[in-house]
Amino acid sequence: MNNYEEALEWIHGRLRTGIKPGLARMDYMMERLNHPERRLKAVHIGGTNGKGSTTAMLRSILTEAGFETGTFTSPYIEQFNERISVNGAPISDEEITLLAGKIKTIADEMEDMEIGGPSEFEIITAMAFYYFAFVHPVDIVLFEVGLGGRLDSTNIVHPVLSIITTIGMDHLQFLGDTIEEIASEKAGIIKNGIPVITAVEQPEALAVIAKKAKESRAALYQYGRDFTGVWTGSTQKGEQFDFTSAYSARPSLQTGLAGLHQVQNASIAVMAADFLRMYYSFLIEEDDIKNGLKKATWPGRFETLSESPLIIADGAHNEEGVAALVKTIGQRFPDKRITVLFAAMKDKPLDGMIEQLKQVADHLFLTSFDFPRAARTEDYRKFEDYTVQITENYQFMIQSYCGKATDQDVLIITGSLYFISTIKINRKVMC
Structure with a gap:
């Protein structure tokens, strides 16, 4: 080498x-x-x-x-x-x-x-x-x-x-x-x-x-x-x-x-x-x-990426991980308006993970990212409804949140740790 x-x-x-x-x-x-x-x-x-x-x-x-x-x-x-x-x-x-x-x-x-x-x-x-x-x-x-x-x-x-x-x-x-x-x-x-x-x-x-x-x-x-x-x-x-x-x-x-x-x-x-x-x-x-x-610190585990507006990253990449995240959100932010941005691997139990996130999210965005095993936007179509949106451009979604967020808002970026890695490496998408 x-x-x-x-x-x-x-x-x-x-x-x-x-x-x-x-x-x-x-x-x-x-x-x-x-x-x-x-x-x-x-x-x-x-x-x-x-x-x-x-x-x-x-x-x-x-x-x-x-x-x-x-x-x-x-x-x-x-x-x-x-x-x-x-x-x-x-x-x-x-x-x-x-x-x-x-x-x-x-x-x-x-x-x-x-x-x-x-x-x-x-x-x-x-x-x-x-x-x-x-x-x-x-x-x-x-x-x-x-x-x-x-x-x-x-x-x-x-x-x-x-x-x-x-x-x-x-x-x-x-x-x-x-x-x-x-x-x-x-x-x-x-x-x-x-x-x-x-x-x-x-x-x-x-x-x-x-x-x-x-x-x-x-x-x-x-x-x-x-x-x-x-x-x-x-x-x-x-x-x-x-x-x-x-x-x-x-x-x-x-x-x-x-x-x-x-x-x-x-x-x-x-x-x-x-x-x-x-x-x-x-x-x-x-x-x-x-x-x-x-x-002790560990990146991507309920990690604060931005204080104002509040953005948190958590690599909840299976149903048990999402359940723990949902419980923590409910305990820490009971009176906040919760926006969730989610991207996962296509071989994960998307149904169970998304259903849990819907329980806590006021707005849930599903997206994809550049990784061979990542779920694509077409994999999310069946989940789309009035509270669940599919976004092709998660960078724009984050920047849009930053422009509108108040003290009552929290953005949770979650799913695959590879997605969290992509977000953290490309810090320019942050506010």
Whole structure:
């Protein structure tokens, strides 16, 4: 690789291979790279919703405590380098170029093998493992699952702790069309003897996870049973709650992320921090948890893009995510006039998502954007009525809102995280 642009062009060019579940290609790359995955102290974080927020809050706590903390997350919002970061700072263009060149040599030789060449996600995952093992070793790495769990590229890691945030009906074409099947795929990250923290609520999903944990002799810590967070109020930028577990009682904690569902995500992060403190001698003080939670940020999660007029972006990209968003809007803006701009992937349950948004929106705009899997405006025609409009030009719609909005108005931009990324990158469409 000669430069950053060439590296990105090669990495993104691997998108043509599509999603390729399975670990054979990762196993081969790890063997060729001298097994970087075996050199890491890691936390593996899966689930349908809440992975990114939980990762961000746990990272912030660990960083506040003085630990150099690596993260591997997806997708990126404003810059590709975000995918691999240290203490929240994306790695450099030069490091991306170095890593891509290292992996390309191996990827090229795999093309003629029976297992085939790696996908884009597998390449980025391999880059992350190599980076944290050999280029920039850190105290701990938080690996966010990409898709599912059992066959996800990250599942070659042997962590000190596994987390399954929630289970929802998403990615049905890959994970199954029942909650039990999806839970089974998510539970695939559970390793022998490695404890699991979860906030899964559905009894049928929880039963699958509990069975897998028991078979793996992995201690299971359940939200609502072994630890809990009780919401006590909202702050300007986040939520306040009381945390209780067998390890600690922490009243009046505050999150830096807004949304009632963030209490659950924050509780998982605190439980994980307590676990690392108790069993792996991570020196994490009371103030580290308090300050870490308050300082945590995560782009595209009920993020304020403009204060006046008020514009908020939230990547609610499935029915469970939209349900959480609707609840938060109702709680935070009960007397405001709500305008929603929505764009999603065509393979998402559009009917259920749009019906929920109609419950809270005074005006709902459906749109498309430049992304291969994005729903097109024709996919939205059946939803059009007196409160739901289809717009071909979302930039004009935003600017029109800016010109008319008063203190009583709120614009919520939601749907695919790729749409949120497009909005944030093209800030010129803002007011």
